[in-house]
Amino acid sequence: MEQERQYLAETVRLLKLELERLGASIDRTAGTIQEHKEFMWENWRDMDAAEKAAMRTEVNTSVGVGDGAVMVRRHMERLLQSPYFGRVDFRRAEDGEGKGHYIGVHDFSDPQTQEILVHDWRAPVSSLYYDFESGAAHFEAPAGTVRGTITGKRQYKVVGDRLEYMFDSALTIGDEVLQRELSQSADDKMKNIVATIQREQNEVIRNETAKVLILQGVAGSGKTSIALHRVAFLLYRFKDALSSDNVMILSPNKVFGDYIANVLPELGEEQIAEIDFERIADRYLAKVTAFETFSEQVVKLLDGVDGAAAERMSFKATPEFVTLLDRWLASRGDEDFAARQIEQRNKRLSQDWVADAYVASRGLPVFARLDLLAESAASRLRQEVLDKGGKWSAADSNSIRKQVRAMFPHKDALSLYKAFYQAPERKGLFKPIGRKKIEYADVFPLVYTMIKTSRQEGYGRIRHLLVDEMQDYTPVQYAVLRELFSCKMTILGDANQSVNPLSSSSLPVIRDIFPDADCLELCRSYRSTSEITDFAQHVSRNDKLIPVERHGLPPQVLAAADRRAHDEQILALVERHRQSDYRSLGIICKTVAQAEQLHRTLAAEGIDLAFLDYESTEFSAGAVITSAHIAKGLEFDTVIAPHVDDTNYATEIDKGMLYIACTRAMHELHLTHVGPPSRFLAFTKEPDSRPAAATPGTAEISDRGTRTPVC
Numbered sequence: 069m070e071q072e073r074q075y076l077a078e079t080v081r082l083l084k085l086e087l088e089r090l091g092a093s094i095d096r097t098a099g100t101i102q103e104h105k106e107f108m109w110e111n112w113r114d115m116d117a118a119e120k121a122a123m124r125t126e127v128n129t130s131v132g133v134g135d136g137a138v139m140v141r142r143h144m145e146r147l148l149q150s151p152y153f154g155r156v157d158f159r160r161a162e163d164g165e166g167k168g169h170y171i172g173v174h175d176f177s178d179p180q181t182q183e184i185l186v187h188d189w190r191a192p193v194s195s196l197y198y199d200f201e202s203g204a205a206h207f208e209a210p211a212g213t214v215r216g217t218i219t220g221k222r223q224y225k226v227v228g229d230r231l232e233y234m235f236d237s238a239l240t241i242g243d244e245v246l247q248r249e250l251s252q253s254a255d256d257k258m259k260n261i262v263a264t265i266q267r268e269q270n271e272v273i274r275n276e277t278a279k280v281l282i283l284q285g286v287a288g289s290g291k292t293s294i295a296l297h298r299v300a301f302l303l304y305r306f307k308d309a310l311s312s313d314n315v316m317i318l319s320p321n322k323v324f325g326d327y328i329a330n331v332l333p334e335l336g337e338e339q340i341a342e343i344d345f346e347r348i349a350d351r352y353l354a355k356v357t358a359f360e361t362f363s364e365q366v367v368k369l370l371d372g373v374d375g376a377a378a379e380r381m382s383f384k385a386t387p388e389f390v391t392l393l394d395r396w397l398a399s400r401g402d403e404d405f406a407a408r409q410i411e412q413r414n415k416r417l418s419q420d421w422v423a424d425a426y427v428a429s430r431g432l433p434v435f436a437r438l439d440l441l442a443e444s445a446a447s448r449l450r451q452e453v454l455d456k457g458g459k460w461s462a463a464d465s466n467s468i469r470k471q472v473r474a475m476f477p478h479k480d481a482l483s484l485y486k487a488f489y490q491a492p493e494r495k496g497l498f499k500p501i502g503r504k505k506i507e508y509a510d511v512f513p514l515v516y517t518m519i520k521t522s523r524q525e526g527y528g529r530i531r532h533l534l535v536d537e538m539q540d541y542t543p544v545q546y547a548v549l550r551e552l553f554s555c556k557m558t559i560l561g562d563a564n565q566s567v568n569p570l571s572s573s574s575l576p577v578i579r580d581i582f583p584d585a586d587c588l589e590l591c592r593s594y595r596s597t598s599e600i601t602d603f604a605q606h607v608s609r610n611d612k613l614i615p616v617e618r619h620g621l622p623p624q625v626l627a628a629a630d631r632r633a634h635d636e637q638i639l640a641l642v643e644r645h646r647q648s649d650y651r652s653l654g655i656i657c658k659t660v661a662q663a664e665q666l667h668r669t670l671a672a673e674g675i676d677l678a679f680l681d682y683e684s685t686e687f688s689a690g691a692v693i694t695s696a697h698i699a700k701g702l703e704f705d706t707v708i709a710p711h712v713d714d715t716n717y718a719t720e721i722d723k724g725m726l727y728i729a730c731t732r733a734m735h736e737l738h739l740t741h742v743g744p745p746s747r748f749l750a751f752t753k754e755p756d757s758r759p760a761a762a763t764p765g766t767a768e769i770s771d772r773g774t775r776t777p778v779c
């Protein structure tokens with residue numbers, strides 16, 4: 069113990085010294101930059117081009133050095149908050165040398181001796197901590213595999229220079245610390261989990277080779293956390309080739325983007341850019357057509373769609389649809405183009421010349437071929453006219469472009485896409501909303517048509533794309549992603565949490581789209597108490613799910629005589645939450661409209677709640693009211709699911725929403741209804757299937773390691 073205290077005290081002392089040194093060095097660099105700038109302002113006129121260029125380079129170099137030092141200072145400051153969280157004692161087989169390796173969020177070495185005092189959790193040696201129990205172990209160092217024996221593993225909770233507790237854990241990363249972490253109140257934003265990453269999660273984080281990695285994980289298995297830790301790992305591992313500017317996350321909505329925004333900065337990395345499918349659609353369709361959004365489609369679905377609309381959605385949500393559209397588009401260029409003579413200012417290009425010129429560009433998208441043909445025809449005729457002393461104007465080139473366009477019956481990608489539905493077997497499967505707006509189901513088929521028929525700029529600078537909520541995207545959306553992002557991808561989601569069963573993708577379908585992908589699965593669920601997980605499992609069963617044992621109050625399903633009594637019940641639950649130690653509360657309704665109405669009712673009673681709808685961009689901590697769709701990916705200490713009446717939750721889509729709402733709860737779940745409860749809660753009336761009552765607030769800790777209480 070004394071040894072541990074000394075190690076911590078020495079590490080903190082050196083960290084503080086290093087911070088001071090860095091501060092002074094940053095000040096000096098800032099001074100140098102300022103001097104250079106002043107010199108430049110004063111002497112700019114007298115400097116020649118070479119001197120100016122040299123000066124600029126010098127300033128840029130100083131700025132680069134300063135930025136680097138600022139970044140290291142940030143890391144040191146972060147380490148000072150908690151210098152390390154783990155230690156692994158490893159004896160190398162090669163020379164029998166044994167050493168304790170301390171692990172924290174960043175590397176830190178003694179500036180004098182260069183001895184590593186803390187290893188970054190992403191460093192090769194740190195994988196020992198996550199991947200092995202006591203006994204034989206190995207890790208991949210740059211020079212090759214290092215083999216040896218783990219003689220001990222220890223976990224710490226260090227705050228500043230105080231050792232709050234530590235555990236010796238011979239086996240996996242101790243349940244004790246994990247239990248403590250999971251029992252805590254939800255943070256305002258998603259937090260990092262470096263201290264308790266589990267082995268199966270580490271495998272996902274440290275996979276360096278997959279071009280595409282598909283991660284299927286049950287609700288609460290840490291998919292999103294793990295994907296963000298994976299980004300941090302890749303940025304560390306490939307720091308020379310990859311920067312945060314090259315990584316992007318495709319997230320379901322802006323609220324979710326805000327919720328996860330802290331994880332990478334907490335891990336010492338810059339935030340990565342975020343995008344959603346709506347922004348992609350907007351980028352390509354803004355000047356083409358108005359379109360229904362995903363959220364509008366969800367609202368429509370929850371209100372109930374007719375059979376024809378369901379058929380249109382399902383048809384466009386299959387891999388076969390992509391193949392069909394692809395084939396049809398590929399043959400348009402040859403089958404629908406009719407070469408004709410071009411004539412301008414009494415000069416002609418024969419039909420054969422046109423046909424040959426068009427054939428020469430085979431392989432390019434059809435509208436690019438037409439543009440190329442028009443350009444070469446105009447250039448040729450222009451030359452002939454000018455050679456004879458004539459004049460050529462922009463109007464002549466335009467006229468040629470028109471003549472060429474007239475050889476292809478489709479004006480643009482939209483009319484081409486509409487023509488796809490003129491085939492008798494597809495009649496009625498395209499139905500615009502009014503005259504100018506297309507349904508959501510047509511949005512990505514149209515974007516795909518645009519990409520396949522004309523040159524479109526993609527996202528070339530992105531080298532790694534994270535795709536969250538993979539089950540909510542259709543094969544044609546993946547086809548669009550493949551065209552726009554020719555980079556590595558981490559694709560994650562849960563087939564059990566689809567928002568729209570009519571147009572979602574199952575794991576096998578996604579696997580077929582990326583046949584070379586590495587597929588990994590996370591089955592342990594960490595978020596909720598065993599009682600809540602068991603309850604949610606009765607709503608929608610997933611046999612693969614393994615709950616992490618942690619106990620709390622059984623979920624309550626509360627009946628109310630009428631609407632007024634129902635709202636009073638919610639008021640009482642909100643009050644109860646206020647009196648508790650829990651911080652965050654999510655009131656999760658089926659739809660945004662229901663959330664809005666209840667928000668108004670509760671506001672009239674003086675309850676202050678943050679209302680999140682599709683326009684919201686920020687995740688507010690504390691008490692929130694929203695819909696299940698928007699709550700996807702979020703979590704709360706306490707969840708209240710109002711109006712779980714059978715009329716409200718009756719369809720498969722409703723069931724999905726109920727499951728999402730229940731699985732957002734970490735510690736407490738309450739459901740309220742008027743009239744008969746939803747059919748999906750019928751199990752609550754069968755005594756045998758109810759989760760066993762547990763003592764509130766007790767956490768079942770399986771005692772794997774020896775506990776050394778400190779302080």
Ligand SMILES: Nc1ncnc2c1ncn2[C@@H]1O[C@H](COP(=O)(O)OP(=O)(O)OP(=O)(O)O)[C@@H](O)[C@H]1O
Nearest residue numbers: 261264265266287288289290291292293594595701
């Ligand atoms: N190894 C771990 N140590 C501590 N906490 C963990 C660990 N793994 C996951 N968690 C916690 O479990 C919760 C769920 O994580 P996350 O939101 O990443 O899961 P998810 O699989 O994306 O969930 P969902 O699909 O249900 O939205 C978070 O509170 C996260 O901090």
